[in-house]
Amino acid sequence: MIERSVRLRSHVKAIGTLLLLLACPCLSPAAGDAPTSWVDADTGHRVICLTPEPGSASLYFNESGYTPDGTRMVYSTPDGISTVDLHTFERRSIVLGPVRPIGVGRKTPTVYYRKRGETALYSADLDTGESRKRGELPPRGNISSINSDETLAVGTYIEGSGRDYGGSPRDAQTRNLEQPANKGQMMVERLAAKLPMVLFTLDLRTGKITELLHTTDWLGHLLCSPTDPDLLMYCHEGPWHKVDRIWTIHLNGTGNTLRHARTMAMEIAGHEFWSSDGKTIWYDLQLPKGEDFFLAGLELTSGERTWYHLQRNEWSIHFNVSRDGRLFCGDGGDPGQVAKAEDGQWIYLFRPELKRFDPEDGKNLIRPGVLRSERLVNMAKHNYKLEPNVSFSPDGKLVIFRSNMWGETHVFGVEVEKDASGKQPPG
Numbered sequence: 001m002i003e004r005s006v007r008l009r010s011h012v013k014a015i016g017t018l019l020l021l022l023a024c025p026c027l028s029p030a031a032g033d034a035p036t037s038w039v040d041a042d043t044g045h046r047v048i049c050l051t052p053e054p055g056s057a058s059l060y061f062n063e064s065g066y067t068p069d070g071t072r073m074v075y076s077t078p079d080g081i082s083t084v085d086l087h088t089f090e091r092r093s094i095v096l097g098p099v100r101p102i103g104v105g106r107k108t109p110t111v112y113y114r115k116r117g118e119t120a121l122y123s124a125d126l127d128t129g130e131s132r133k134r135g136e137l138p139p140r141g142n143i144s145s146i147n148s149d150e151t152l153a154v155g156t157y158i159e160g161s162g163r164d165y166g167g168s169p170r171d172a173q174t175r176n177l178e179q180p181a182n183k184g185q186m187m188v189e190r191l192a193a194k195l196p197m198v199l200f201t202l203d204l205r206t207g208k209i210t211e212l213l214h215t216t217d218w219l220g221h222l223l224c225s226p227t228d229p230d231l232l233m234y235c236h237e238g239p240w241h242k243v244d245r246i247w248t249i250h251l252n253g254t255g256n257t258l259r260h261a262r263t264m265a266m267e268i269a270g271h272e273f274w275s276s277d278g279k280t281i282w283y284d285l286q287l288p289k290g291e292d293f294f295l296a297g298l299e300l301t302s303g304e305r306t307w308y309h310l311q312r313n314e315w316s317i318h319f320n321v322s323r324d325g326r327l328f329c330g331d332g333g334d335p336g337q338v339a340k341a342e343d344g345q346w347i348y349l350f351r352p353e354l355k356r357f358d359p360e361d362g363k364n365l366i367r368p369g370v371l372r373s374e375r376l377v378n379m380a381k382h383n384y385k386l387e388p389n390v391s392f393s394p395d396g397k398l399v400i401f402r403s404n405m406w407g408e409t410h411v412f413g414v415e416v417e418k419d420a421s422g423k424q425p426p427g
Contacts, residue, residue, distance in 0.1 A: 034406035042378045044418045050084050050400065051091070053077045054408035058400060061318040061331075061389040062223055062273035064103040064146070067126060070394030074104050074111050074126070075411055081111055083126055086393055086413075095124050095131060106148045106226055114143065121153055121202060135207030138200065144222035148278075149229040152201045152251055156219050159196040184239070191218055191238035199234070201251055212253040224251075227278030233259075240268035241289050246281065248300075259298055264288055268338075269296065276323040284319065290338050295319050295328065295350075295371060306367040308352055314373045315339035316348060317384070322392045327351060327416070328371060329399045331388035332379055347377035347390065347401055347414055376414045381405040 034049045051057075055078040059065035065074050072083045074094075081095040098116035105112070109126040112134070121143050124131040134153070137143065143155040199213040199222075213219075220237035230251050236243045246259040246269060259281060260269045266288035273282055275297075285296040285307065293315045297306040308328075316330025317337060328350040333339055350371035357368065376399055382388070386409060388401040398413035 033408060034410045034412075040377050040414070043375045045376045046415045047377055048089075048398075048413050048415075049410050050086075050089070050413050051075050051077070051082075051411040053079075053082070054410070056082075056410055057402050058389060058391070058411045059101060059103065061271075061320055061391055064106060064226070065391065066394050067104060067109045068106060069109070072109070072126065073393075073400065073411075074101055076101055081113060081124070086395075086398070094126060094129055102143055102153075103146050105146060105150045107150045110150065112143070112146050112153065123204075134204050135202045135209075137202065138198070138209060141200070143202065145224040145232070146204075147224040147229045147232075147251065148227055151204055151229060153204055154199070154201050154222050154224060154232055154251070156197055156199055156222070159198060187237070187239050191242065199249070212249065212251070213256065221272070223272070223274065225278045226274050226276055231278075233272060233274065233281060235270065235272065240270045241266045245270050246272050246283060260285075260296070271318055273320060275321055275325055277325070282319065282321060284315075286338070290340065293339065303364070304367065306354070306369060308350075308369040308371045310371050310373075312339050313341045313344045314348060314350075314371065315341060315344060316390070317387050318390055319350075320391045322396045323394060324396065327392070327396065329376075329390045329392060331390040331401055334384040337384065345379040345382065345384070346375045347379060347388065347399060349374040349376050349399065349416060376416075377401075377412075379403065379405065
């Protein structure tokens with residue numbers, strides 16, 4: 001009876017929260033700040049502010065930001081790390097202080113994080129709030145990803161005591177959410193520097209450091225497979241048209257493999273991410289840079305490649321895929337981005353459509369397709385120095401993104417299904 005009573009109160013609370021959002025589309029958590037909810041007048045889709053704290057942000061688009069049961073999202077605030085329940089919208093502070101979240105465990109409700117000024121990795125239980133130290137990093141070491149069974153953390157460091165550029169352009173930004181103004185020049189200089197780097201693992205049970213790879217290539221964007229605890233995707237960082245970017249390696253140091261080789265001058269491929277089943281790597285592909293746009297996929301077991309074509313205005317800084325693999329999303333871009341789109345400032349939903357072809361025409365051919373787009377949110381008032389970093393909620397009902405369209409940065413979720421209430425946003 002007690003358990004039934006607790007569940008009933010929980011359901012009543014969730015329903016009450018939802019009714020409040022629907023009934024008060026202009027309710028503001030703080031004067032002059034983002035409204036709690038509104039219907040986009042240009043698209044008919046409802047948008048919900050998931051994080052009322054000014055300066056709050058979701059994790060990077062391809063990092064694990066959701067609990068294994070799919071109910072909660074982890075996000076950063078100027079005060080630390082918090083969670084929001086995606087059904088009840090209840091928020092909870094987990095870690096206080098100047099910290100950077102690395103990702104949420106795929107196996108347990110645990111967030112892994114770094115403390116500013118410390119050379120150690122920490123974790124916090126999202127249910128109890130209990131934190132503990134998981135291990136010391138090498139000097140100048142950085143952790144970027146946690147493997148799927150939460151036995152290993154993976155990171156890099158620059159050997160010696162020379163200039164430290166960090167593992168990738170975003171690694172050095174603990175709280176600065178916007179891209180640096182000199183990013184392009186920094187990337188050219190860092191690639192030319194040929195600094196000696198080490199790829200390593202940290203055993204989360206013992207704290208043991210194991211070196212996997214020594215190189216003068218600039219390693220970044222480490223991303224463990226969501227299902228294979230032994231597989232890491234990473235990139236050769238630098239200006240994209242100057243590097244063969246996308247690689248995988250086993251976490252015992254074997255099987256280092258290039259996954260997309262350039263075949264055209266000025267070809268670029270990047271902002272890679274995993275499908276949720278770990279079978280496919282997806283990435284932005286342009287042939288050549290800024291001219292023709294594809295969302296490309298590589299199925300690792302078969303080697304089968306699929307390229308979905310996009311129009312210029314549909315190109316997005318980041319793409320992502322729903323857990324069932326049926327839908328994609330994108331966060332658009334302003335005219336200053338690589339696509340130079342005149343009307344590209346939208347959050348997009350994409351429905352993939354494969355073109356008909358005869359498999360007997362030839363083996364190992366690329367499977368052609370197109371992405372059919374639907375606009376979800378007008379981002380005309382968003383400053384794209386802050387990348388929106390789209391992802392799907394685990395249940396596929398929301399596309400979640402960061403935005404500064406109301407001034408301060410918040411995390412929003414736009415409903416994939418159109419709102420039927422007829423309510424309009426604030427004037």
